[in-house]
């Protein structure tokens with residue numbers, strides 16, 4: 001009997017001590033206790049095992065590389081960063097659950113994730129209401145950061161990415177008509193459909209049909225047959241690699257040879273396994289090009305390859321940048337203990353030299369950065385740089401500059417001499433490049449095929 005009482009007493013005191021490490025709320029923020037105060041606990045969540053597992057794996061690896069570098073250099077303000085990684089299997093419901101766990105159980109002081117916008121949108125309200133800063137490396141739908149001031153991102157957003165591809169279709173590929181095949185359950189896909197159509201129409205093009213699929217569809221032939229009958233100049237597929245690879249294959253099987261176009265969601269080594277040769281004559285907008293010879297990019301590519309034995313995709317690069325931006329903000333905030341201070345420091349990020357370009361967060365906590373257009377090269381299972389598209393008001397690096405990037409531009413030129421488009425740019429087609437940017441400054445460097453920085 002006494003034993004039972006003792007056991008109950010012991011359990012009660014254990015439970016009580018757990019309750020005591022609950023966070024308090026000081027200065028408008030939250031103070032998660034991290035890991036006893038001598039480390040900084042950062043939560044990472046993403047799809048590690050589901051349909052878009054390549055997204056989560058690359059993200060985890062990019063963050064791991066950044067954190068290893070930070071810790072090897074002594075950590076942040078003398079504290080080492082400790083990662084707690086959660087798998088949400090690419091499910092929005094799971095994303096909510098694992099972020100609740102990261103905050104309430106693991107007491108993380110900041111969160112990095114998700115990739116897919118729908119999953120970030122599911123979990124962001126949890127972080128916002130707990131006042132734990134969340135930086136998404138790669139979710140591009142505008143609504144994600146609209147959740148609140150604790151939510152930010154280090155990537156550009158879809159109005160820019162969608163219109164960049166509409167410009168590429170209209171100006172570079174000279175397309176007059178387009179069909180769109182999008183995922184109706186994905187905020188990312190729905191947003192890009194809208195932004196692409198708006199810009200393409202503005203440029204005088206016509207979207208002849210918008211067809212829909214879901215991530216569970218095994219077959220896209222009905223939608224593709226409909227598109228084939230309308231014979232558009234280009235087909236825009238703003239989806240994720242697991243469906244896109246099959247879409248490409250089935251389109252070619254149906255005898256459709258138009259250019260296929262997409263966004264960052266195509267970016268995965270898995271895409272080439274799924275789509276194979278069908279991915280010839282296809283273009284995407286993306287965040288960086290691993291081929292860019294700029295030293296800051298090549299150093300990252302080298303370090304990543306040495307660790308993970310694969311060329312880093314844009315997710316890995318963005319994740320690396322997100323972790324570095326977070327560490328920089330923790331330093332400026334004087335620690336991660338006061339979450340209100342930390343989110344202010346993150347939101348004040350300016351001109352941070354990332355692998356994916358200079359990162360400055362605007363008033364809506366979105367990064368304003370150029371996008372690159374990449375051409376798919378299925379024979380070598382890689383993406384080849386085509387051109388850079390700059391946001392309004394941002395001019396390209398000038399051709400006269402003598403820094404490393406301008407050298408790298410020259411190299412990029414020679415890498416692209418077979419492409420119809422870079423030839424036309426090198427011939428100085430001011431009209432097309434001026435309209436690409438609406439900015440005569442950047443048209444200058446478009447002609448020299450500038451790369452992102």
Ligand code: PHE
Pocket residue numbers: 055115116117118138139140141188264265266267314315
């Ligand atoms: N931008 C995509 C989204 O918001 C995610 C993504 C980014 C996928 C980069 C691949 C590469 O859903």
